[in-house]
Amino acid sequence: MKEDGFDRRSFLKGAVVGGAAAVASSLPKPSEAQPKADAPPPPPAAYAFLNPEEAAFVEAVVDHMIPADEHSPKGSDLGLAVFIDRSLASGWGKGERLYLQGPWKAGAPNQGYQLPLTPAELYRAGIAASNAACVKAHGKRFDKLGAAEREAFLMDLRAGKVNFDGGLPSRVFFAALYQNVMEGMFSDPIYGGNRNKAGWKMIGFPGVIAVHYQNVEKFRDKQYKVDPVSIQDMS
Amino acid sequence: MATKLKEVDAVIVGLGWTGGILAKELSEAGLKVVALERGAPRSTQEDFQVPQVRDELRYVTRNELIMNVQRDTLTIRNNPSQEALPMRRLGSFLPGDGVGGSGVHWSGHTWRWGDDELKIRGRYEERYGRKYIPEDMTIQDWGITYAELEPYYDKFEYVAAVSGKAGNLQGKIIPGGNPFEAPRRRDYALPPLTPILSQEMFRKAATELGYHPFPRPSANASRAYTNPDGAKFGACQYCGHCQKFGCEANAKGSAHITVIPAAMKSPNFELRTHTWVTKVLKDSSGKQVTGVTYTNVLSGEEFEQPAQMVLLCAYALNNVHLMLLSGIGEMYDPKTQKGVVGRNYCYQTGASATLFFEGRNFNPFMNAGGSSTTIDDFNANWEHDRSKHGGYVGGFIVAGSFNTALPIGYRPVPSGTPPWGTAWKAATAKWYQTAMQVGMSGSVAANRYNHLDLDPTYRNAFGLPLMRMTFDYKENEHKIGRHAVQVINDIAKSMNPTRLNPAVARESWSVVPYQSTHNTGGTSMGTDPRTSAVNKYCQSWECHNLFTVGANVFAQNAVYNPTGPVGALAYWTADAIKSKYLKNPRALV
Numbered sequence: 078m079k080e081d082g083f084d085r086r087s088f089l090k091g092a093v094v095g096g097a098a099a100v101a102s103s104l105p106k107p108s109e110a111q112p113k114a115d116a117p118p119p120p121p122a123a124y125a126f127l128n129p130e131e132a133a134f135v136e137a138v139v140d141h142m143i144p145a146d147e148h149s150p151k152g153s154d155l156g157l158a159v160f161i162d163r164s165l166a167s168g169w170g171k172g173e174r175l176y177l178q179g180p181w182k183a184g185a186p187n188q189g190y191q192l193p194l195t196p197a198e199l200y201r202a203g204i205a206a207s208n209a210a211c212v213k214a215h216g217k218r219f220d221k222l223g224a225a226e227r228e229a230f231l232m233d234l235r236a237g238k239v240n241f242d243g244g245l246p247s248r249v250f251f252a253a254l255y256q257n258v259m260e261g262m263f264s265d266p267i268y269g270g271n272r273n274k275a276g277w278k279m280i281g282f283p284g285v286i287a288v289h290y291q292n293v294e295k296f297r298d299k300q301y302k303v304d305p306v307s308i309q310d311m312s
Numbered sequence: 313m314a315t316k317l318k319e320v321d322a323v324i325v326g327l328g329w330t331g332g333i334l335a336k337e338l339s340e341a342g343l344k345v346v347a348l349e350r351g352a353p354r355s356t357q358e359d360f361q362v363p364q365v366r367d368e369l370r371y372v373t374r375n376e377l378i379m380n381v382q383r384d385t386l387t388i389r390n391n392p393s394q395e396a397l398p399m400r401r402l403g404s405f406l407p408g409d410g411v412g413g414s415g416v417h418w419s420g421h422t423w424r425w426g427d428d429e430l431k432i433r434g435r436y437e438e439r440y441g442r443k444y445i446p447e448d449m450t451i452q453d454w455g456i457t458y459a460e461l462e463p464y465y466d467k468f469e470y471v472a473a474v475s476g477k478a479g480n481l482q483g484k485i486i487p488g489g490n491p492f493e494a495p496r497r498r499d500y501a502l503p504p505l506t507p508i509l510s511q512e513m514f515r516k517a518a519t520e521l522g523y524h525p526f527p528r529p530s531a532n533a534s535r536a537y538t539n540p541d542g543a544k545f546g547a548c549q550y551c552g553h554c555q556k557f558g559c560e561a562n563a564k565g566s567a568h569i570t571v572i573p574a575a576m577k578s579p580n581f582e583l584r585t586h587t588w589v590t591k592v593l594k595d596s597s598g599k600q601v602t603g604v605t606y607t608n609v610l611s612g613e614e615f616e617q618p619a620q621m622v623l624l625c626a627y628a629l630n631n632v633h634l635m636l637l638s639g640i641g642e643m644y645d646p647k648t649q650k651g652v653v654g655r656n657y658c659y660q661t662g663a664s665a666t667l668f669f670e671g672r673n674f675n676p677f678m679n680a681g682g683s684s685t686t687i688d689d690f691n692a693n694w695e696h697d698r699s700k701h702g703g704y705v706g707g708f709i710v711a712g713s714f715n716t717a718l719p720i721g722y723r724p725v726p727s728g729t730p731p732w733g734t735a736w737k738a739a740t741a742k743w744y745q746t747a748m749q750v751g752m753s754g755s756v757a758a759n760r761y762n763h764l765d766l767d768p769t770y771r772n773a774f775g776l777p778l779m780r781m782t783f784d785y786k787e788n789e790h791k792i793g794r795h796a797v798q799v800i801n802d803i804a805k806s807m808n809p810t811r812l813n814p815a816v817a818r819e820s821w822s823v824v825p826y827q828s829t830h831n832t833g834g835t836s837m838g839t840d841p842r843t844s845a846v847n848k849y850c851q852s853w854e855c856h857n858l859f860t861v862g863a864n865v866f867a868q869n870a871v872y873n874p875t876g877p878v879g880a881l882a883y884w885t886a887d888a889i890k891s892k893y894l895k896n897p898r899a900l901v
Contacts, residue, residue: 142732148741169374176381176400184397187822188388191397263719264369279737280744282677282719285366287551289678298509300673311363
């Protein structure tokens with residue numbers, strides 16, 4: 078996918094010394110390649126796991142947590158809902174690295190995650206329970222709430238103050254959701270989030286190019302400003 | 313029914329640092345050696361290339377190089393009265409998987425543990441009196457001395473390309489190094505890494521407070537290097553992707569670029585990957601082992617590999633698990649304090665402060681795994697009087713450092729910052745590059761109630777009981793934690809940051825989040841078969857043709873990272889097998 082119309086290959090040819098033991102320093106590059114204000118809008122999201130109600134919930138969450146402002150476009154435009162959807166559809170979402178054998182006990186907080194659910198199952202149950210809680214309190218699903226009500230609900234969820242019907246611990250669902258939002262914001266764009274590397278640009282993270290043998294001294298206490306480079310850019 | 317294979321001289325279980333060292337040394341000595349590695353083969357060229365290797369989500373968040381708990385995990389509890397539950401997802405510690413083991417994804421910190429650790433009980437009794445050591449603290453001398461191990465530390469440091477600055481050269485204190493380190497025969501293999509800003513600021517502050525800062529020794533090659541075996545290292549690129557990653561520059565001391573390829577050159581050595589050892593077999597007398605059984609995890613087929621000698625070289629916890637599953641040595645019981653396998657399991661403690669400096673540029677993405685300036689004034693400094701700080705055993709080191717500060721996991725903001733929204737973005741953007749950390753690592757003394765055994769309920773993918781971990785910090789560690797956070801916060805305040813999130817001491821141990829992969833003990837080394845599983849040569853007291861090398865033989869955990877003595881003990885054990893055991897196989901002590 079062409080991201081912002083900027084051809085990086087010529088830049089990379091000069092800046093990257095591939096292979097082991099490269100001893101070149103990557104030169105800082107002026108940030109001429111920042112996304113242009115008139116960059117084309119992202120294509121409409123297509124989902125592999127989330128159903129329409131779930132997609133609406135996730136889009137509403139990511140747009141509330143990552144609003145459009147001077148720092149970045151809004152979460153759904155950064156691909157965060159797509160990132161979460163792809164994660165849940167992947168082996169990770171299906172629990173490929175979880176021990177899921179019973180018996181099942183709630184356990185103490187120090188014993189960590191103890192639910193019998195894969196991440197995908199946790200989202201399915203957690204979104205349904207969140208929407209049920211919102212309907213109970215406000216007569217509407219989460220994605221239909223106003224900004225102040227969304228804020229209050231998410232803060233309560235974070236603090237463990239929301240009681241889900243059916244016994245799912247709301248705090249565990251929130252922890253997964255928040256972690257995945259941050260992953261989508263700052264992981265390599267290859268996974269569908271951090272579109273145009275906007276998360277990296279926001280904080281000045283340079284991405285995958287990291288040949289700093291000389292830079293480490295040259296840029297000590299100096300700003301190192303480069304246009305970030307992703308896996309796609311170098312492939 | 314397992315297929316019985318042809319007998320070999322030695323079978324090695326697990327091919328990381330210790331397995332690699334023993335594989336090389338014993339196959340070169342003419343022994344027919346087979347290594348069984350449960351994970352996949354790994355090479356820098358195929359597996360750790362840019363750009364794919366620079367993927368925080370894949371390697372840090374989702375733990376690509378780490379054991380998969382779906383197949384095997386541990387159950388966890390804080391004390392014997394609790395019911396242990398499985399570690400369903402990785403958290404506090406991250407044992408490696410695959411050829412090279414945890415030595416692929418470590419950061420490289422390489423320390424020498426001196427006689428203050430190896431003779432811990434004797435030293436503390438001598439200095440503070442017998443009553444100083446609490447009754448439930450089961451620390452013991454290891455039965456080995458620093459003088460015996462020194463040549464092997466030296467060998468490991470030169471093989472692994474350790475960069476550093478000597479502080480004690482044959483008894484002479486060298487300015488700029490660690491003045492409290494045990495004497496060394498020569499300087500490190502390579503000069504120290506180039507310091508980053510947070511190291512420089514910490515060094516200045518620590519010096520002004522009268523401490524003795526030095527660059528932490530680390531197996532990150534500060535320049536291109538060829539080790540004594542001919543393995544070639546590139547210079548470290550300060551790429552900021554060290555801990556939990558493989559190194560594309562071959563700058564990190566790792567078994568898969570050093571001892572393992574050296575062993576592979578010998579026609580006497582054979583590596584079988586994807587092989588999961590389920591049991592060590594004993595003969596009818598119970599005094600000798602006869603080999604191992606394993607499952608080929610690609611096909612599910614079971615095999616028996618007979619061997620004259622079995623060398624357990626897996627991750628520390630997995631070595632203990634295999635000893636328990638095989639019934640070699642009596643399982644430890646904290647009630648009666650009888651038994652040895654599972655005894656003296658230890659971990660480490662830690663804490664850190666975040667310092668925010670408006671206008672500074674820390675470039676947190678530009679560092680080596682070993683970019684750390686450290687003080688040892690509260691640990692190896694034997695003059696440090698612990699009795700004045702609540703009377704603890706052990707201590708702590710404090711450091712200004714960065715290591716793998718990537719943005720999914722590292723986004724410092726002053727406390728009170730909202731968790732999302734425009735204000736969160738503004739703070740994250742402002743402070744990502746303008747914050748640094750001062751942190752500590754603290755020791756854990758062995759305690760009778762911290763131990764490993766087999767879980768009565770949960771099983772792994774092979775139908776075998778999971779290992780059960782019972783662990784919590786005790787009063788000794790709380791004393792260390794309280795003293796350490798006071799030192800950290802005093803140093804931090806002296807640096808006059810714009811904002812400060814002070815360090816807070818840990819309360820009880822939790823399986824989340826990540827803390828450190830420094831699990832030790834369970835088959836302690838010692839001088840008494842009633843309180844230790846192996847003798848000073850890492851040889852089982854019960855079966856003399858079984859050796860195990862790893863942090864599982866440590867009798868307690870120190871402040872320092874474990875890999876220095878793990879590597880040294882592997883060379884020491886290889887030497888003992890070659891020069892003492894093979895001529896006349898027997899108990900060496």
